[in-house]
Amino acid sequence: MQVPNVMEAGVEGTVLKAEVRDLDFYYGAFHALKRVSMPIYDRHVTALIGPSGCGKSTLLRCFNRMHDLYPGNRYAGGGIVFHPDNTNLLSPEVDPIEVRMRISMVFQKPNPFPKSIYENVAYSLRVRGMRNKNELDDRVESALKGAALWNEVSNRLGELGANLSGGQQQRLCIARALASDPEIILFDEPTSALDPIATASIEELVTELKEKVTILIVTHNMQQAARISDYTAYMYLGEMVEFGITDQLFIKPQKKATEDYITGRFG
């Protein structure tokens, strides 16, 4: 399959935040990503779509080196160039912890820590050694405001995060990801465990967040990708089939395979 020319899709005035270049990735002997290339534009939302097992979550988890946690995973070629550092995130000399400080993540199922709401948000600051109470208070407040949760929890910051509703828990996880001022936030199907109302609030939030931060989101829901993303990448069987501006990709896909998928004839 031909590798799409990633730069073609760019629009005037957009800045590259990261580029995936000819990335190969293996789970043991399984070739999960095959020469994948795509751009990530600064302060835009990029959606990864495709049927289950197509490698979209695998690609997402390369960005913050989550694969390093498990034995047998292997970055086998190519890389992810991070800007403005112009550094390959997958290089063995790059410290995954430093990567995760810059590139944060929100998971599929809300996973608040068994701690208070305050401590959940303060966590990413505490792991950086922040001890100053006033600074922590300020950062926690602004992160909770950024995640549109402050009004609901400002008077009960000491309660367990697990006491919140599912949608609130997911916003708490977004606040947690925001607290450290990351440059990219990765969302791995953030609404698949939520009801439609909570989903709408998360989608609205994602759209607001792109003012400040670059967003990469994996979603099973094509309508969601169409609603909130600026760019969309369609993946199939570990390959990047098509990358484009979301409106163009959904209205006039270049590839027959993409059209089949987004029209529901397949997948």
Place this chain on the structure above:
Amino acid sequence: MSASASAPTLPASIGQGISDRLSKKASRHVKERIIETVLFAAAAFSVFVTLAIVYVLVKESWSFFEHVPLTDFLFDTQWTPLFDDAHYGIVVLLSGTLTSSAVALVVAIPLGTIIALYLSEFAGFKVREIAKPFLELLGGVPTIVYGYFALTFLTPILQKIYPDLPGFNLLSAGLVMGVMIIPYVASLSEDAMRAVPMALREGSYAMGATRLQTALWVVTPAATSGIASAYILGISRAVGETMILAVAAGMQPNLTFNPTEPGATITSYIVQVALGDLPHGSIGYQTIFAAGLTLLLMTLFFNLLGHWLRKRFREVY
């Protein structure tokens, strides 16, 4: 059965007959009842044995307390039931039990927790597969062997460091008892830590946490209730341990909280009397039931505490 009670609301013409296919099968019913009875009997047996033990302890203790006032038992500071001038102060034995248990726990809780953290959060698959069986072997060593290990190996070493240490002492017995308890604390704590969902760890790593930060700040709090249960089990083992203390701690009733002295514990006293030639039914003999009842109440207290801790810190993930 009760479902037929709602049938009258149906029109009279419906459900009058019962077809062969749907009627109750007698053989199935009987089999179910037999199995249920067998299962109930098995469950009832353990309850019966527990009650029988409590009955024996309470009955024998009752006749003991007919001769010895409860206040003497609780507040006397001497334990000399076999002397002419008999005293029955359980605190003497209790001090031995508490001191040796404290020494054991000072060893077992920190080491057990650290081992659990290592095995659960740091060790690779291979290391864990090799280390765990060895750890469990430590728990399988007969306690009499531990007792002689304390008496003939550890005590001489401790005497080199601390020459005044008597040959029989609570310290050496307690330290070895701690080693014996490590596997219980480590194994149960590790189970609790491993039960923490991977999603929580990933959340922590994704925030830029190190392994140690994840282990201490996320996994351990999430596993609190299981770890607390492990500690309680360790305490119960320490309080109930007999042989190590009987062999290495001297069996001399001694009101002390100083581990470098010899001492008798509730359990080692019971062994001493049970093996001796006191006539059954004598006061001296009945002391062991009063001591046994005290022990039972202590372990009951710890079990209840463990139960409460489990409920209080129920895993919330």
